[in-house]
Amino acid sequence: MKKITRDKLQTIFAKEIEPVIEIEPGETLLVETEDALFHTVRTEKDLYKNFTEIWNTLKGNNPVTGPIYIKGAQPGDNIAVKIEKMECFDPWTNTIQGLGGLSDFLDIKPDLPATATICSIEDGMVIYPTSKGDLKIPIAPMIGTIGVAPLVDRYRSHYHSPEHLGNVDVTDICPGNTVIMPVNVEGALLALGDCHAAQGDGELCGTALECRADVTITVDLIKKKDAKYMECPQIEYPDAIGSIGCIFMSSMDDIIRAAYRDILRRMEKYYGFDLIEAYKLITQVGEIVIGQIVPPLCTCVAKIKKEYLL
Amino acid sequence: MKKITRDKLQTIFAKEIEPVIEIEPGETLLVETEDALFHTVRTEKDLYKNFTEIWNTLKGNNPVTGPIYIKGAQPGDNIAVKIEKMECFDPWTNTIQGLGGLSDFLDIKPDLPATATICSIEDGMVIYPTSKGDLKIPIAPMIGTIGVAPLVDRYRSHYHSPEHLGNVDVTDICPGNTVIMPVNVEGALLALGDCHAAQGDGELCGTALECRADVTITVDLIKKKDAKYMECPQIEYPDAIGSIGCIFMSSMDDIIRAAYRDILRRMEKYYGFDLIEAYKLITQVGEIVIGQIVPPLCTCVAKIKKEYLL
Known part of the structure; x- marks a missing residue:
């Protein structure tokens, strides 16, 4: 190695x-x-x-x-x-x-x-x-x-x-x-x-x-x-997919929204969900992990378990 | 009952x-x-x-x-x-x-x-x-x-x-x-x-x-x-304490900061930590649970496990 x-x-x-x-x-x-x-x-x-x-x-x-x-x-x-x-x-x-x-x-x-x-x-x-x-x-x-x-x-x-x-x-x-x-x-x-x-x-x-x-x-x-990049870097977990919100000088609100939006668009484009359906579903099972809240840097991961992607 | x-x-x-x-x-x-x-x-x-x-x-x-x-x-x-x-x-x-x-x-x-x-x-x-x-x-x-x-x-x-x-x-x-x-x-x-x-x-x-x-x-x-209320409503868990950030019309940034600040002040006033020491410690072991991000309402809980409060 x-x-x-x-x-x-x-x-x-x-x-x-x-x-x-x-x-x-x-x-x-x-x-x-x-x-x-x-x-x-x-x-x-x-x-x-x-x-x-x-x-x-x-x-x-x-x-x-x-x-x-x-x-x-x-x-x-x-x-x-x-x-x-x-x-x-x-x-x-x-x-x-x-x-x-x-x-x-x-x-x-x-x-x-x-x-x-x-x-x-x-x-x-x-x-x-x-x-x-x-x-x-x-x-x-x-x-x-x-x-x-x-x-x-x-x-x-x-x-x-x-x-x-x-x-x-x-x-x-x-x-x-x-x-x-x-x-x-x-x-x-x-x-x-x-x-x-x-x-x-x-x-x-x-x-x-x-x-x-x-x-x-x-x-x-x-x-x-075969690349499936949308707007955010991604994390692939054994049991979930995630999008990393990381826009310089943005608020945590916008970072969370950007990460969730990226997941929604992935659900629509690659997993066959209607966008509004994805929006409602992620409301019930979406997870947010806060990275840093250190101005001017805010980050998070929005994630959803693969079992909900069918 | x-x-x-x-x-x-x-x-x-x-x-x-x-x-x-x-x-x-x-x-x-x-x-x-x-x-x-x-x-x-x-x-x-x-x-x-x-x-x-x-x-x-x-x-x-x-x-x-x-x-x-x-x-x-x-x-x-x-x-x-x-x-x-x-x-x-x-x-x-x-x-x-x-x-x-x-x-x-x-x-x-x-x-x-x-x-x-x-x-x-x-x-x-x-x-x-x-x-x-x-x-x-x-x-x-x-x-x-x-x-x-x-x-x-x-x-x-x-x-x-x-x-x-x-x-x-x-x-x-x-x-x-x-x-x-x-x-x-x-x-x-x-x-x-x-x-x-x-x-x-x-x-x-x-x-x-x-x-x-x-x-x-x-x-x-x-x-x-005996009341230990500071600025935020609190959650007492079996193994942790939490402060709820919930200020109407505030950004998620300010809500997370308000909740963490409340925990830090509780650590100082009721648990005998120096404030700067508490700030450094919560950086390593603090947890944020996002409640809602539904404008004009943003909420979270900042929490710390009781084992770290000594």
């Missing part, structure tokens, strides 16, 4: 970035990922006051390993990335001025103190220290940032869009599930990183249980004639 | 409404509830084009059974309503112009067709007909509208507020859980109805599996000195 080491990092998604590896469709590979702040938060004293300080010191954040060139991938195709396995290392979390659902990223006077919490992993649990004692949080590994090169634009890896996916922080991008993305440029140029050992709904303060990880993935190519 | 029959209905929450029953704190009673459209949707031909038609015909919607006067309840106290059991009857769903997450309630030209789907219940499943065949949806009963009289204002039962709760359509208001509400006026004047046999996250088209129900509740009184 091929492997990409943790030093093959980028902080942007763009077509100009030279691939670090080429793979065949259907190939399985091991991707070592770096944490969101380049493994620089190792003690409670490793603090970042704000994003300016992060940029001055690190020249970016949410580094991704790659890009990976998928042979034969052409614009209009889809790629399907099955997450086979994840192993997490050295989790931590922190607070940073101007970041998070209860901060305002346009605030002219942010006052959230910089803090860091360093955790460890024991027997499948994150040991999370608090002033009241240690807590145990079950490890639930996920990939925070995964995406492909956009056709024209260039995005720092901190951001997201339906065209390239990117930093969506969706807990369901986890072992057992498959992420389906559009191919915008030859080879797709897949990259991933920013893994979390666990994350609550919304990633409220903006920093989950950030960690390094060893991620095993299988990458399949879906040629244009 | 006392019982209130299905004909004791109101369509407003207000202090002037004469109670239909008085109970002692701690008493268990059976409340028969009517469905959201007064049991007038019984065939696929029972259609409502829009809300004007509903109001012209029914003079309101989301009728609630009550109000129930709780002896000794005084402003500043809380009441805790434990939902012991629910039995559902005659479920249906429909579409109505101008209603739902993909309609715009301010739209000057709504064009959603009026439709109705009539279901039945068999062996714990809702039998849900579609053009592709019958689906089975597991019954997951919940109370859509439950609330108390506000101090000054008067609300139609279709609406909600943190002061009186009301029509929040939160799936976790279900058997096994307890809803905690403020007492604004003597006797509290509790009422409930608009039950659902099941509902997806967001109640997207605005109409869940609406049903009549027989609801068994136990109502406890928490006197002012």
